Amino acid sequence: MRCWDPRIEEMPVADLRKLQFKLLKTLVYRVYSFSSFYHKRMKEAGFHPDDINSLEDITRLPFMHKKDLRDTYPDGLIMSEQEELVRYHVSSGTTGKPTVVGYTKNDIYNWTESLARALTSAGIGRGDVMQVSYGYGLFTGGLGLHYGAERIGATVLPTSVGNTERQIELMQDLGTTAIACTPSYFLHIMEVAEKMGVSIKNDTLLRAGVFGAEPWSLETRKRIEDATGIKAYDIYGTSEISGPLFTECYVQKGIHVWGDMFLTEVIDPKTGEAVEDGERGELVFTTLHKYALPLIRYRIGDLSIMDSEPCDCGRTHPRIMKILGRTDDMLIIRGINVFPSQVESVLMNIPEVGDHWEILVDRKGPLDMMTVRVELTERGFSDKIGDLMKLKKKVSKELKGVLNIAAEVDLVEPGTIPRSMGKAKRVTDNRKV
Numbered sequence: 406m407r408c409w410d411p412r413i414e415e416m417p418v419a420d421l422r423k424l425q426f427k428l429l430k431t432l433v434y435r436v437y438s439f440s441s442f443y444h445k446r447m448k449e450a451g452f453h454p455d456d457i458n459s460l461e462d463i464t465r466l467p468f469m470h471k472k473d474l475r476d477t478y479p480d481g482l483i484m485s486e487q488e489e490l491v492r493y494h495v496s497s498g499t500t501g502k503p504t505v506v507g508y509t510k511n512d513i514y515n516w517t518e519s520l521a522r523a524l525t526s527a528g529i530g531r532g533d534v535m536q537v538s539y540g541y542g543l544f545t546g547g548l549g550l551h552y553g554a555e556r557i558g559a560t561v562l563p564t565s566v567g568n569t570e571r572q573i574e575l576m577q578d579l580g581t582t583a584i585a586c587t588p589s590y591f592l593h594i595m596e597v598a599e600k601m602g603v604s605i606k607n608d609t610l611l612r613a614g615v616f617g618a619e620p621w622s623l624e625t626r627k628r629i630e631d632a633t634g635i636k637a638y639d640i641y642g643t644s645e646i647s648g649p650l651f652t653e654c655y656v657q658k659g660i661h662v663w664g665d666m667f668l669t670e671v672i673d674p675k676t677g678e679a680v681e682d683g684e685r686g687e688l689v690f691t692t693l694h695k696y697a698l699p700l701i702r703y704r705i706g707d708l709s710i711m712d713s714e715p716c717d718c719g720r721t722h723p724r725i726m727k728i729l730g731r732t733d734d735m736l737i738i739r740g741i742n743v744f745p746s747q748v749e750s751v752l753m754n755i756p757e758v759g760d761h762w763e764i765l766v767d768r769k770g771p772l773d774m775m776t777v778r779v780e781l782t783e784r785g786f787s788d789k790i791g792d793l794m795k796l797k798k799k800v801s802k803e804l805k806g807v808l809n810i811a812a813e814v815d816l817v818e819p820g821t822i823p824r825s826m827g828k829a830k831r832v833t834d835n836r837k838v
């Protein structure tokens with residue numbers, strides 16, 4: 406199937422904008438009338454729902470931040486009565502108070518519909534066996550993909566994370582054709598499969614992977630695709646706006662964000678002003694359909710680039726490019742901004758470097774020190790000191806070329822760096838401790 410919902414997905418841009426305007430107006434009136442939080446916020450900003458006369462007028466509304474969800478914990482922003490809610494998801498709260506998202510039956514329906522469109526656009530559907538190797542539970546990844554894959558008629562294999570050898574056996578025994586997990590967990594699956602003597606390319610039917618919940622580079626995509634022969638698609642979403650929602654289509658040139666469900670803006674994180682298409686900025690989402698927990702101009706903290714031109718696949722909805730990282734993942738080393746994803750891009754282009762790496766940041770006296778620990782491949786790991794010195798120099802030089810800052814490079818044996826089952830922890834910043 407080419408499109409899950411062609412009427413919406415291929416809607417002329419002018420019609421899509423008209424629809425967005427209508428939905429935005431309805432949303433603004435609703436929250437102004439029925440939510441004390443929004444009413445107060447809008448009054449303080451000198452805003453009245455009558456001020457929305459075009460789609461662009463959205464910029465007159467104040468931004469929302471994760472702090473707003475935390476300050477109103479657990480349910481200050483939830484606009485539905487508890488008996489209307491059919492589910493809660495709760496964020497892990499590793500970086501502060503957790504956030505709670507409530508869903509009505511219709512919210513779950515739309516979330517699932519968004520993923521049904523997305524998975525179909527990536528060529529997944531009836532007849533596929535989809536292994537969902539995201540965590541099931543309070544985290545949105547597992548259940549989100551589970552219902553999305555069921556909706557399109559795929560057969561779901563709900564393995565969740567962990568027990569990797571068994572995952573690989575089941576993949577072979579039940580003929581898994583598509584998998585969803587974090588890219589770092591898939592790299593781990595690849596490694597374990599190799600140890601078991603299983604070639605994903607030749608001994609399984611796997612042909613597609615849907616990878617996300619952490620930033621990953623185009624270079625990592627190339628590695629995965631070359632090693633396994635599968636197509637590796639990017640998936641995006643966060644719990645605050647439902648969970649995983651959008652993927653790349655088969656063209657693999659950006660992630661379609663469904664305009665009838667979300668209004669997406671890209672802003673300069675410093676000034677809050679809109680940036681042009683093609684320029685990097687922070688993603689801001691307004692939910693046009695969510696009932697229990699609507700969000701208006703929610704600053705998600707992820708950095709990306711938007712392309713509003715219709716895609717080669719025929720879909721008219723805007724696309725966002727690979728997530729560069731979160732504004733709060735950015736490291737400032739001796740005054741220079743460094744994103745872990747930039748380090749990944751450099752490393753994954755060097756054939757002797759393995760798939761696992763980490764960044765350690767420390768402060769020696771007044772100076773920030775960044776060390777990049779890099780695991781070598783079996784082939785890259787040489788007993789000859791001279792070879793290793795040469796490689797170390799090469800890695801340092803290429804990192805400096807991209808980051809504009811010198812980093813200490815530490816080459817380590819294959820298998821040294823801890824593997825992750827969920828989101829990989831790539832950075833240890835000892836300056837904060």
Ligand SMILES: [Zn+2]
Nearest residue numbers: 654716718720
């Ligand atoms: Zn497309």
